Amino acid sequence: xxxxxxxLGRIREALKxxxxxxxxxxxxxxxSRLPAVPSLWLPPAGVTLGEQxxxxxxxxxxxxxxFFECANLSEAIQRVKELAVAGGWKKIGRHSGELTDALAQExxxxxxxxDGGYAVDDLESCDAGLTECEALVAQTGSxxxxxxxxxxxxxxxxxxxxxxxxxxxxxxxxxxxxxxRVQKKFQDKFPSFLSFISGPSRTGDIERILVLGAHGPxxxxxLLLP
Amino acid sequence: MNAGAKEFNEAARRNTxxxxxxxxIQKALAGYYLKREDYQNRFPDWAGARDLAAEIKxxxxxxxDRYLDxxxxxxxxxxxxxxxxxxxxxxxxYIVGVARQHKVRSIIKSKxxxxxxxxxxxxxxxxxxxxxxxxxxxxxxxxxxxPPYHIVFPAMHLTRQQISDLFHDRLGSEPTNxxxxxxxxxxxxxxxxxxEADLGISGANFAIAETGMISITExxxxxxxxxxxxxxxxxxxxxxxxxxxxxDLALFLPMLATAGAGQPITCYNxxxxxxxxxxxxxxxxEFHVVLLDNRRTELxxxxxxxxxxxxxxxxxxxxxxxxxxxIGGHSYGTTYQGPIGSVITPHLRGxxxxxxxxxxxxxxxxxxxxxxxKIDLHHHLLHNRRNAVRxxxxxxxxxxxxxxxxVMCRPxxxxxxxxxxxxAQPLSRLVEGTVLDPLRAWTKTRSIPPMAVKSFHQxxxxxxxx
Amino acid sequence: xxxxxxxxFTNKLNQSRRVKITLFIPCFVDQFYPQVGMSIVQVLERxxxxxxxxxxxxxxxxxxxxxxxxxxxxxxxxRQMTIFRDAEAVVIASGSCGAMxxxxxxxxxxxxxxxxxARTLAAKTFEFSDFLVSQLRVVDVGARFPxxxxxxxxxxxxxELGLKxxxxxxxxxxxxxxxxxxxxxxxxxxxxxTFAVKFPMxxxxxxxxxxxxxxxxxxxxxxxxxxxxxxxxxxxxxxQGRSTKTLHLAEVLAQT
Numbered sequence: 001x002x003x004x005x006x007x008l009g010r011i012r013e014a015l016k017x018x019x020x021x022x023x024x025x026x027x028x029x030x031x032s033r034l035p036a037v038p039s040l041w042l043p044p045a046g047v048t049l050g051e052q053x054x055x056x057x058x059x060x061x062x063x064x065x066x067f068f069e070c071a072n073l074s075e076a077i078q079r080v081k082e083l084a085v086a087g088g089w090k091k092i093g094r095h096s097g098e099l100t101d102a103l104a105q106e107x108x109x110x111x112x113x114x115d116g117g118y119a120v121d122d123l124e125s126c127d128a129g130l131t132e133c134e135a136l137v138a139q140t141g142s143x144x145x146x147x148x149x150x151x152x153x154x155x156x157x158x159x160x161x162x163x164x165x166x167x168x169x170x171x172x173x174x175x176x177x178x179x180x181r182v183q184k185k186f187q188d189k190f191p192s193f194l195s196f197i198s199g200p201s202r203t204g205d206i207e208r209i210l211v212l213g214a215h216g217p218x219x220x221x222x223l224l225l226p
Numbered sequence: 227m228n229a230g231a232k233e234f235n236e237a238a239r240r241n242t243x244x245x246x247x248x249x250x251i252q253k254a255l256a257g258y259y260l261k262r263e264d265y266q267n268r269f270p271d272w273a274g275a276r277d278l279a280a281e282i283k284x285x286x287x288x289x290x291d292r293y294l295d296x297x298x299x300x301x302x303x304x305x306x307x308x309x310x311x312x313x314x315x316x317x318x319x320y321i322v323g324v325a326r327q328h329k330v331r332s333i334i335k336s337k338x339x340x341x342x343x344x345x346x347x348x349x350x351x352x353x354x355x356x357x358x359x360x361x362x363x364x365x366x367x368x369x370x371x372x373p374p375y376h377i378v379f380p381a382m383h384l385t386r387q388q389i390s391d392l393f394h395d396r397l398g399s400e401p402t403n404x405x406x407x408x409x410x411x412x413x414x415x416x417x418x419x420x421x422e423a424d425l426g427i428s429g430a431n432f433a434i435a436e437t438g439m440i441s442i443t444e445x446x447x448x449x450x451x452x453x454x455x456x457x458x459x460x461x462x463x464x465x466x467x468x469x470x471x472x473x474d475l476a477l478f479l480p481m482l483a484t485a486g487a488g489q490p491i492t493c494y495n496x497x498x499x500x501x502x503x504x505x506x507x508x509x510x511x512e513f514h515v516v517l518l519d520n521r522r523t524e525l526x527x528x529x530x531x532x533x534x535x536x537x538x539x540x541x542x543x544x545x546x547x548x549x550x551x552x553i554g555g556h557s558y559g560t561t562y563q564g565p566i567g568s569v570i571t572p573h574l575r576g577x578x579x580x581x582x583x584x585x586x587x588x589x590x591x592x593x594x595x596x597x598x599x600k601i602d603l604h605h606h607l608l609h610n611r612r613n614a615v616r617x618x619x620x621x622x623x624x625x626x627x628x629x630x631x632x633v634m635c636r637p638x639x640x641x642x643x644x645x646x647x648x649x650a651q652p653l654s655r656l657v658e659g660t661v662l663d664p665l666r667a668w669t670k671t672r673s674i675p676p677m678a679v680k681s682f683h684q685x686x687x688x689x690x691x692x
Numbered sequence: 693x694x695x696x697x698x699x700x701f702t703n704k705l706n707q708s709r710r711v712k713i714t715l716f717i718p719c720f721v722d723q724f725y726p727q728v729g730m731s732i733v734q735v736l737e738r739x740x741x742x743x744x745x746x747x748x749x750x751x752x753x754x755x756x757x758x759x760x761x762x763x764x765x766x767x768x769x770x771r772q773m774t775i776f777r778d779a780e781a782v783v784i785a786s787g788s789c790g791a792m793x794x795x796x797x798x799x800x801x802x803x804x805x806x807x808x809x810a811r812t813l814a815a816k817t818f819e820f821s822d823f824l825v826s827q828l829r830v831v832d833v834g835a836r837f838p839x840x841x842x843x844x845x846x847x848x849x850x851x852e853l854g855l856k857x858x859x860x861x862x863x864x865x866x867x868x869x870x871x872x873x874x875x876x877x878x879x880x881x882x883x884x885x886t887f888a889v890k891f892p893m894x895x896x897x898x899x900x901x902x903x904x905x906x907x908x909x910x911x912x913x914x915x916x917x918x919x920x921x922x923x924x925x926x927x928x929x930x931x932q933g934r935s936t937k938t939l940h941l942a943e944v945l946a947q948t
Binding site: 002003004006007008010011012013014015017018019020043044059062095114115116117118120121124140142147148151152153154155157158174175176179180183190191192193194195196197198199200201202203204205206207208209211213214215216217 | 250253254255257258268269270284288289290291294295298304309310311312316360361362363366379380381382384385386389405406408409410412413416417420421437439445446447448450451453454455465472473475476479480487490491492493494495496497498499500501502503505506507508509513517519523524526527529530532533
């Protein structure tokens with residue numbers, strides 16, 4: 001008998017006894033009375049794009065992430081140049097993409113491209129990581145990245161400043177919509193890595209005091225283009 | 227009383243007397259309570275969300291064979307090696323085997339209570355491997371060579387001063403009172419380890435059956451780094467972590483963050499579905515998922531307490547438990563502390579040896595009230611007590627209870643016993659608080675009220691006559 | 693808010709404004725705090741109702757139940773069920789015993805021949821404040837008690853029975869009473885039945901947290917709807933040399 005058969009056998013044996021129904025006391029609603037629509041029991045997200053952008057902005061601020069709505073690519077480039085100067089960037093990491101290509105060209109900084117592999121120490125010494133994304137989630141102020149959309153797994157988490165370039169069409173109202181979006185996009189051929197990023201890295205492990213930049217990036221900046 | 231119960235009593239006695247520790251824990255949790263309330267109120271219907279989360283887990287656990295199989299098959303389809311571990315030993319052996327096979331030199335680990343449960347680090351170290359905990363709290367307790375204090379906040383019991391001293395002693399760093407500086411010390415060390423490690427070990431918060439992915443929730447980014455750079459990634463996953471659908475995460479991620487940490491959402495929620503796929507820039511060449519039973523199926527077989535497997539390890543029950551707050555996480559002497567620990571440890575490690583945890587509770591119910599997946603925690607403590615008595619009642623207590631029931635079923639005997647107690651009371655006052663006092667357990671720290679001159683029965687009879 | 697016991701009860705209440713209430717006095721209230729029982733009688737009679745007390749009653753069976761001795765608990769509970777079989781409305785003088793009957797009797801008698809009876813009794817048993825507010829639909833019982841007080845929520849009444857509001861609604865209408873909330877109002881006092889003597893150091897530590905919170909309010913009185921909690925709190929306050937007085941909700945409501 002394989003281990004798999006042993007464990008599944010134990011489970012099937014255990015499940016032969018039906019669990020008693022849950023006890024709902026004091027008139028608490030049983031789940032059969034619950035609507036299946038998530039928006040009725042989760043924090044609400046915006047309806048129009050404008051509302052969603054506003055909500056995203058508020059959430060990003062609460063999470064201490066930088067958020068800039070840019071009218072066009074030049075404005076975005078300008079913003080990133082300011083960040084580069086302020087951060088004293090000497091080298092950036094990035095992957096190849098419509099927006100990252102345009103941006104990197106204008107920045108003119110030495111770069112490490114993750115497409116097709118890279119040396120870990122090279123990426124580790126970059127001052128910033130430039131990526132695109134799968135979606136922006138208004139409800140939580142999160143960025144959804146994947147291996148293909150963000151140059152692999154490490155680019156968006158190893159360099160101390162993560163900069164994300166996104167388009168308005170990538171804004172989704174909530175987590176449900178974000179997950180639906182990737183399920184529709186990838187069908188059965190999912191990438192090996194997807195991540196919801198909500199703010200710069202943080203920890204509360206020392207006396208529950210919030211410290212930013214625990215292991216992941218200390219700074220996260222999101223640039224939204226039309 | 228068995229050895230475990232004695233140790234528990236000793237530890238509880240010691241820790242309840244440590245008022246400074248109590249203050250520290252109170253302070254640590256004060257912010258959590260406020261934030262949690264705030265974010266909970268953002269849910270238009272938190273009670274409804276709990277009901278739905280409970281329902282989803284019920285579906286998952288009551289069809290566990292089907293969902294686990296689906297989970298494993300989908301993972302394998304994308305090149306993952308799935309190992310089914312019937313017990314902790316099998317899991318340890320497998321993981322040590324993977325390390326040996328690849329002649330691994332350095333191992334980095336992200337937080338996993340399941341790995342704690344099977345003492346994985348010990349097994350790896352005994353096999354000659356260096357294992358570094360990358361989560362800041364876990365790293366701190368690893369350096370101190372002690373177990374985690376709390377399933378979510380491992381170093382909750384320590385002050386920054388203690389951490390500074392620890393780092394100074396073990397790492398040679400400059401003493402500092404600044405939490406940020408202390409964090410940066412750990413960050414610098416870990417960065418090297420991430421880049422050098424050839425094996426990364428993680429746990430998982432959820433196992434998504436529909437898409438064959440594990441989901442890891444964290445704030446620090448250490449799990450992401452642990453699973454991005456090393457050539458091999460091994461994830462240890464308890465079989466109960468299953469969720470049927472990807473969309474279930476839209477409910478569970480905010481609830482886990484709110485209940486567990488008083489956050490609207492945790493910083494990184496990452497899905498891993500396989501080793502590096504063709505065309506991806508990085509990621510492990512090999513991805514192993516170890517599915518762990520380790521007596522979870524025994525808990526599954528206890529249909530009455532099956533819902534304890536709904537647990538998403540958020541730690542909310544610990545945070546509201548007055549017993550936990552007074553005795554601290556180390557008193558429990560086992561991996562899982564607090565109410566959930568008291569409920570499941572008898573199943574995972576034996577009822578006879580661990581029933582005392584189920585007895586050490588006032589059954590206030592704060593845990594059940596707070597549990598995001600509506601586990602009937604405090605009632606299960608009652609169930610464990612009943613099961614322990616059925617298994618082996620303590621002879622003295624059995625006599626006492628039988629005697630009490632005997633008296634309570636006979637009103638005249640009850641009235642007689644009360645009269646005798648009234649007579650004996652002045653005598654007991656003489657020995658109150660001394661070793662002769664049968665009620666010393668109470669009177670040592672609390673005054674005892676006098677019995678009323680006339681019982682309600684007597685007052686009522688008098689009333690009738692007049 | 694709980695539904696009315698029965699249409700018959702509600703009709704009687706509306707028409708004659710007088711119902712018959714059967715008292716369930718827990719064993720420790722009987723022996724240590726009979727004045728709590730008497731206060732309940734006073735309040736109900738003041739409201740114009742008649743009160744009955746089956747003298748054969750002794751105990752609800754909770755001590756055995758909590759310790760895991762369910763067979764012994766069942767023996768005691770069966771007797772109580774028989775005694776209260778004919779009662780229309782049962783009022784019980786403690787939150788924890790109320791929970792025993794309302795919540796645990798159905799579980800204790802699950803798959804037992806007398807299961808239906810247990811459910812029937814559970815459905816017509818009420819903790820005192822619950823009964824006043826949800827069944828008699830009164831919040832003002834004509835009480836007067838000047839002083840500054842804080843309220844301790846007994847865990848069973850609070851969580852098993854869901855009774856956060858009723859005691860406070862009643863106390864708000866007590867003339868002269870200033871009610872201040874303590875931060876740890878909902879935190880367990882540490883009594884927990886046999887827990888108090890099996891794990892006395894944990895029980896005491898929990899009680900001290902509670903007493904500290906009481907002291908912070910500067911209240912002269914701490915009121916609760918559970919006498920066992922009050923026994924624990926009084927026990928610790930005495931050793932701390934604090935003068936705060938402990939009172940059951942019924943005792944306050946009985947004052948005019």
